[in-house]
Amino acid sequence: MSPIQNRAKSRGSVLSVKGLTKTFGGLLAVNSVDLEVPEASIISVIGPNGAGKTTFFNMITGIYEPDKGSIELAGRDLVGLRPDQVTAAGIARTFQNIRLFAAMTAEENILVGRHPRLKAGYVDALLRTRRFHEDEASAREAAQVLLDFVGLGRMRNELSTSLPYGDQRRLEIARALATNPKVILLDEPAAGMNPRETENLKALIRSVRDELGVTVVLIEHDMRLVMTLSEHITVLDYGTKIAEGLPHQVRNDPRVMEAYLGRGAAAGEYGKEGGASA
Numbered sequence: 696m697s698p699i700q701n702r703a704k705s706r707g708s709v710l711s712v713k714g715l716t717k718t719f720g721g722l723l724a725v726n727s728v729d730l731e732v733p734e735a736s737i738i739s740v741i742g743p744n745g746a747g748k749t750t751f752f753n754m755i756t757g758i759y760e761p762d763k764g765s766i767e768l769a770g771r772d773l774v775g776l777r778p779d780q781v782t783a784a785g786i787a788r789t790f791q792n793i794r795l796f797a798a799m800t801a802e803e804n805i806l807v808g809r810h811p812r813l814k815a816g817y818v819d820a821l822l823r824t825r826r827f828h829e830d831e832a833s834a835r836e837a838a839q840v841l842l843d844f845v846g847l848g849r850m851r852n853e854l855s856t857s858l859p860y861g862d863q864r865r866l867e868i869a870r871a872l873a874t875n876p877k878v879i880l881l882d883e884p885a886a887g888m889n890p891r892e893t894e895n896l897k898a899l900i901r902s903v904r905d906e907l908g909v910t911v912v913l914i915e916h917d918m919r920l921v922m923t924l925s926e927h928i929t930v931l932d933y934g935t936k937i938a939e940g941l942p943h944q945v946r947n948d949p950r951v952m953e954a955y956l957g958r959g960a961a962a963g964e965y966g967k968e969g970g971a972s973a
């Protein structure tokens with residue numbers, strides 16, 4: 696077990712969510728959900744379509760203000776912060792649909808992600824001061840390190856949209872890491888990936904935690920990935936937490952099977968990927 700995995704066992708929560716609630720009109724999208732995320736862990740939030748997973752991420756990252764509840768990152772209250780302030784506090788995320796800047800290269804996409812970390816201000820940039828040049832050089836160096844880390848070292852000058860789909864998702868992860876987060880939230884990172892790309896993604900997510908010490912929270916429908924990667928799983932259904940625990944506990948929980956198997960499309964997904972029947 697790596698030192699970072701040991702840390703995950705011995706330390707407390709880096710992210711602590713209590714009673715998080717959000718309604719849209721009359722719809723209770725997230726209903727008083729608690730989540731404790733141990734430092735340097737990999738955990739997942741799963742549930743059928745419409746269960747409230749993305750809304751939950753959107754509240755943590757400041758996109759939606761919760762109706763009720765608290766969100767603490769390393770003891771700091773995040774409720775009421777704007778998304779950029781949440782990022783600066785140490786939470787980065789990727790989105791369900793790829794959101795790269797199409798007209799930019801791989802490197803430029805990372806430099807955009809790193810921007811909040813640069814020390815030089817706008818005046819430095821306008822006047823092209825030494826500090827600006829130093830910052831830019833170190834930002835480019837850091838971008839190269841991140842591209843190497845996600846396996847895209849040789850793609851630096853490629854337009855992001857010319858990259859294969861799996862590589863675009865890896866670039867998004869690199870861009871999120873450029874903000875130097877404590878916690879990274881990944882919203883369906885394996886969506887649309889072929890099995891080989893998903894295996895590579897799994898290794899990358901492990902190394903994000905093992906080598907960088909970044910805590911990972913995943914929303915994912917690929918049950919094989921979720922069950923083999925997560926140390927802890929929380930299951931939402933109709934906005935409410937219906938189960939949580941170790942992968943094998945969640946997999947065999949009758950409430951979880953019912954939530955998935957009671958619904959058409961998700962039933963196939965859960966059964967096929969080794970959920971209900973594994």
Ligand SMILES: Nc1ncnc2c1ncn2[C@@H]1O[C@H](COP(=O)(O)OP(=O)(O)OP(=O)(O)O)[C@@H](O)[C@H]1O
Nearest residue numbers: 719722724742743744745746747748749750751791
């Ligand atoms: N901005 C919004 N306005 C109104 N209703 C919304 C909004 N965002 C989400 N909802 C509703 O809230 C519920 C939860 O949606 P959410 O997208 O969080 O689910 P999910 O678990 O992420 O689903 P999926 O797996 O399909 O992405 C759904 O019924 C959805 O229609």
